[in-house]
Amino acid sequence: MKTKERNSSKVVSTLSFLIALFIMTGCQDGSNQKGKSVDVKDKVAAPKIDIHTAIITGDLEAVQQHIDAGTDLNKKDPYGGSSPLISAALFDKPEMVKLLIDAGADLNFQNKEGSTALITAAFFGRPHIVKTLLDNGADKTIKNKYGATAYASVAAPFSEVKSTYDMMGKMLKPFGLKLDYAYLEKIRPEIAAQLK
Numbered sequence: 001m002k003t004k005e006r007n008s009s010k011v012v013s014t015l016s017f018l019i020a021l022f023i024m025t026g027c028q029d030g031s032n033q034k035g036k037s038v039d040v041k042d043k044v045a046a047p048k049i050d051i052h053t054a055i056i057t058g059d060l061e062a063v064q065q066h067i068d069a070g071t072d073l074n075k076k077d078p079y080g081g082s083s084p085l086i087s088a089a090l091f092d093k094p095e096m097v098k099l100l101i102d103a104g105a106d107l108n109f110q111n112k113e114g115s116t117a118l119i120t121a122a123f124f125g126r127p128h129i130v131k132t133l134l135d136n137g138a139d140k141t142i143k144n145k146y147g148a149t150a151y152a153s154v155a156a157p158f159s160e161v162k163s164t165y166d167m168m169g170k171m172l173k174p175f176g177l178k179l180d181y182a183y184l185e186k187i188r189p190e191i192a193a194q195l196k
Contacts, residue, residue: 044068052077055087055096056175063096073105081112082120089121089129091177097129107138114144122150122195124179125187130194140195151195158185 046069047054047062054062063084067073074083085105088096097117101107108116118138121129130150134140140150162181169179 046071051075051084052082052087055084055093056091058093058096060095060099063099067099067103073100073103074109076111082115083109083111083117085109085117086111086115086120089117089126089133090124090172091175092124092126092129094126094128094132097132101132101136107133107136108142110142110144113146114142116142116144116150118142118150119144119148119153122191123153125184125191127187127191127194130191134194149195151192154188154192154195158188 044065047065049057049059049062051063051066051071051073052075053059054066073085076083077087082090083106085097085100085107086109087093088100107118110116115123116138118130118133118140119142120126121133143149144153158181165179165181165184169177
């Protein structure tokens, strides 16, 4: 008799466990990505480094962690209101540009000056980033607050905009930006041709 009770108790316990397991699996919401269920314990925490600093310092792993954690990919930097994509274009980080685009960053986000990643990439001589942005649908007709499109930002002769490069170079040097004037003078017409 005691053996029957024990066996019965084991069956009830096992059935209870299986029912609970079935209910838990059936109650998961349908908001999974790429066919995988999202488990709370699998959620990635954002790294301690902010996304803009991760981009400027070239920390691709931290940027990926931000993406996985659901960090706002259009978060404005505290200085010029640029998005992470604009920062990646400015500091010539093509892998990060691609990563951010693939993760859904706003291609046409405008900073405080009205510049987009495309305007920034064009002005700072990043033809490979200009191509990536155009290939992914960036709007080349957007104008910044000075009335310049990406094309207009590189159409003028270098001598006419050198003072702007001087000013931008001084402002951004503490963040690691280095400008090669000979390269910029050479590449501007090539980028203008890309944007026509």
